[in-house]
Amino acid sequence: MAQETRLEYQSLPAVAPSYLRAATTLSGGLSQGETIPDIVAEIADLEVRAEELAKYRKVCGFRHSPYLPVTYPHVLAFPIHMAVMTHKQFPLKLLGLIHIRNEITQYRNIEVAEKLHLQVSVGGHEEVAKGVEFGLVTRVRDRAGDLIWEATATMLSRQKTSVSDSHSKPRKKPEEGLPFEPSDEASWDVPADIGRRYASAAGDYNPIHLSPWSAKLFGFPRAIATGMWTKARAAAELEPHLKQSAYTLSVGFKKPVFLPSTARFAYNTGDNGADFALTNDKGDILHLLGDVRYV
Template sequence: MTEVLPRIPDAGRLYLKAAGTLTKKPRGEPALPPLEVRVEDVGVDAGHLADYAAICGFDEIEHLPITFPHVMAGALHLHLLTQKRFPFPLLGLVHIRNDIRQHRPLTADTRFSLGARIGEARAVRQGIEFDVMTEATADGETVWSETSTMLHRRPAPKTAAGPRPQAPATPLAEYRSFAAPDDIGRRYAKVGRDYNPIHLAPWTAKLFGFKRHIAHGMWSAARCAAALERELGRPPEALSVQFRQPLFLPGKVALKLLRGDGGIDFSLLSARSDKTHLTGVLR
């Protein structure tokens, strides 16, 4: 049964609630409850949109950036992941993939219904993987949809040990470069409504095993989409991203791209090493 809320919840308060989920210790192969939430008649906050566009590098906001409904729905995701019935601790979940479909360009004055639900759990080598599905509907039709794949990490059994699969080599020839400033995690947290401590400061990231704080994956994805949208020359219809290695802050990166029929394949690489932070396709 879908839970209907009167408004989008406050993300900051939900992150305080998330701290209480750290004591959750799932055992065996947990089944995820069929949690679903929806808010009707959601509008775009013009100031929020302008701040988001500026931080992520979008030139104009006549149409919503393809990644913007994700941040509008962020508090709905938190609402689901902090429910008592949800078995995993929220802090510590790893965002590993994102697949967005924009069925038609959305303007800043579009009002829509926004909903999110949790999919089934899957056992993988690194732990337990699951999807969070989000959908925006207007006038009875789906206008935007997203599948975010999350990972609850746990030690792999000895029988699962082996070499990590390598990403296939892609002949990406063109380059764009940009910097990820030391404070981008704190700045993006305000517009992305994502206050996960691993993004905010070195000392908070160390509490979760990182040597220093890392950029939000969805900031990196949006920053790439903003640069590539100019190359595409039109509002995109789809964005698929695979998050591979964390981008420690501050950092410098190189965006490599290959133009294809109707879209662009890309990789975000460290400018100082051979690390690949993410790979993706914008169509």
């Protein structure tokens, strides 16, 4: 059994070196019989910076509160995510990875003033028709050691596999209706600079989100909105309607939101949580599909 690689930080690692390693890594993939080794990174007694939190709240639409937005621990852990996925033991190329699903469970509200212990881990993979999927897992504990927040970001690395897609279920088209009956909706104006504004608040400077020119280098006609911005914006929209602070917030990222654009956020809340979707303004392109379930 391969030995686990452990990384321990006294302060958050700089993101710039990770971007440099990502930009200069020209190849990556899993060979036959190879998998992603176990890599675990940790940081203790992490404190939230008020000015950075305020910027994040503003760009994502969260109200001021004594508690962290449900998606904010993802931002706190982002420098460690980058360090793990550009580590020399990590076999996949970071640029080109696709974030396809994201699930967050918040076990209680997290106070802004709390000191937090963050752990990020990867290890193993699953072959699918389009490539290999793996989970980037983040866990947050309080000073007593209790687990208060955890998330799994499911990532796809495109490569040839032995899995056939001939038995995959046909996708339901948006025009055939959403898998829930919306009771409310809101129109979102998604400006051309939202990728740059989110990057400034969250540290995610992926070039496909920053400008039309940098996005074209990766095959996109225009810049696209960051998936975790759309999830955070959805969480901010739903927050006033939720009855409990302990819940699981799950999303599947579908078609990209090209910038600028107008999007339609449809949702339905109930005793068990909420269902929601983000489409284009005409409703015939599905960008995001998710739900909230109380725990």
